[in-house]
Amino acid sequence: MKSLHHLSQEFLSSLGVVDWGYSEEPVPMSYENYRSWIERDHQGTLQYLADERMKLRQDLRLIYPSFKSAFVFLFSYQDTKKWMLENQHHDVAAYSLGFGGEDYHYVLRSRLEMIFNKLQEEFPLLEKFVAIDAQPVLDRDLAYRAGLGWFGKNSMLIHQKEGSYFIIGSLLLNQSFEIPQAQLDVDHCGNCIACIEACPTQAIEPESRTIIANKCLATFTIEVFKEVQAPLGFEKSRGEIFGCDICQDVCPWNRKPLLKTIGQLQLVEKFQFLKNWFYEWSKEDLLRYIGELSNRGLKRELQGTPFDRPGRIGWLKNLKALLTISKKNNF
Numbered sequence: 001m002k003s004l005h006h007l008s009q010e011f012l013s014s015l016g017v018v019d020w021g022y023s024e025e026p027v028p029m030s031y032e033n034y035r036s037w038i039e040r041d042h043q044g045t046l047q048y049l050a051d052e053r054m055k056l057r058q059d060l061r062l063i064y065p066s067f068k069s070a071f072v073f074l075f076s077y078q079d080t081k082k083w084m085l086e087n088q089h090h091d092v093a094a095y096s097l098g099f100g101g102e103d104y105h106y107v108l109r110s111r112l113e114m115i116f117n118k119l120q121e122e123f124p125l126l127e128k129f130v131a132i133d134a135q136p137v138l139d140r141d142l143a144y145r146a147g148l149g150w151f152g153k154n155s156m157l158i159h160q161k162e163g164s165y166f167i168i169g170s171l172l173l174n175q176s177f178e179i180p181q182a183q184l185d186v187d188h189c190g191n192c193i194a195c196i197e198a199c200p201t202q203a204i205e206p207e208s209r210t211i212i213a214n215k216c217l218a219t220f221t222i223e224v225f226k227e228v229q230a231p232l233g234f235e236k237s238r239g240e241i242f243g244c245d246i247c248q249d250v251c252p253w254n255r256k257p258l259l260k261t262i263g264q265l266q267l268v269e270k271f272q273f274l275k276n277w278f279y280e281w282s283k284e285d286l287l288r289y290i291g292e293l294s295n296r297g298l299k300r301e302l303q304g305t306p307f308d309r310p311g312r313i314g315w316l317k318n319l320k321a322l323l324t325i326s327k328k329n330n331f
Contacts, residue, residue, distance in 0.1 A: 021182050077094055093245050100268040105134055140156075149164075299311070
């Protein structure tokens with residue numbers, strides 16, 4: 001990884017950055033593909049992707065009129081992913097525990113602020129807009145424009161050296177810099193269809209390299225807040241109750257990055273209970289415990305983590321769906 005002005009590789013690495021890129025192009029290259037995806041109603045229950053914010057995603061200047069450039073950073077959670085694979089844990093998506101158990105939106109905003117403050121020491125008139133995935137930005141497209149990878153068949157951005165176990169965070173800035181424009185990466189998936197074959201619910205649409213959201217286990221376990229039927233094929237899953245990493249776990253481009261990574265799970269003190277919830281307690285015990293909590297009680301327990309998003313009803317739905325098939329699959 002290269003240095004960024006007077007920001008050393010050591011400083012960026014200490015924040016979990018495995019690579020960064022630069023772009024001055026405000027218009028996404030994949031917007032028409034995104035719009036076509038919406039027209040096919042493949043966003044499903046994810047209606048926040050199809051509302052008025054859809055139009056804002058067609059140009060960064062619509063959300064930040066002062067835009068002149070963007071620094072795009074890849075924040076890794078490879079160490080957590082490797083620990084989970086070594087211990088054969090698939091219950092939750094690795095990103096959810098990859099930042100100490102804290103909601104990555106807060107963690108990465110803080111880290112991006114630290115990076116910006118360092119840049120501002122060198123460029124006092126610099127202003128910014130912080131973009132993670134909660135803002136109306138096609139962040140994978142922005143990372144692509146910054147030369148940080150290509151769109152895999154599973155829709156993920158894949159980096160040649162770092163795979164796809166990372167979260168994208170960006171600084172949209174009011175100044176441009178004397179940095180050469182990135183060379184766009186080409187498709188390195190070739191004839192590989194490992195992710196397509198591995199998806200138990202057939203949620204991957206390979207030609208458009210998009211996800212049919214209502215078939216996706218991640219959508220079902222994170223974004224559906226009410227009692228509904230699990231998607232067809234859920235019975236072939238590995239026991240996921242929050243998110244899903246299947247299409248990433250089988251991707252050949254994720255093998256080499258994990259070889260150089262030390263597997264570890266480092267939860268901040270107040271979230272140590274998450275290890276008990278997911279890896280010490282039985283799913284029956286967890287179902288019973290959550291069932292005895294009120295909606296407010298569960299939210300209080302999970303506040304500050306990614307896990308409060310499904311809410312109590314969503315969690316009960318996930319656990320009941322898993323336990324329905326657990327005997328058959330011997331989880």
